[in-house]
Amino acid sequence: EVQLVESGGGLVQPGGSLRLSCAASGFTFGSVGMTWVRQAPGKGPEWVSGMYSGGSSTNYADSVKGRFTISRDNGGNTVYLQMNSLKPEDTALYYCRARLNGIDYRGKGTLVNVSS
Secondary structure (H helix, E strand, O other): OOOOEEOOOOOOOOOOOOEEEEEEEEOOHHHHHHHEEOOOOOOOOOEEEOOOOOOOOEOOOOOOOOOOOEEOOOOOEEEEEEOOOHHHHEEEEEEEEEEEOEEEEEEOOOEEEOOO
């Protein structure tokens, strides 16, 4: 059974940092590209960042470029999202996603609230 479990969210002041984690199981993690997606209250999902299976290539949405960094630990079956210089507009439910055999799997997400 494919499982993705996010953690690391919380309340943080503007300018602060958080590190999100996504623990994966039920598939060969090292062979699958992983992405982070967020959904702000009342809005649709927004792709945030992605990393290929080998970790050699990463991509970021313009809204987070230079502030967020995606990384992965294939031995630990975990993908991370380091978020720095957080802004109120980064407030959202963040979840990781994996596409396996044409099917998208996602976790329940972790809530990030950037507020003073």
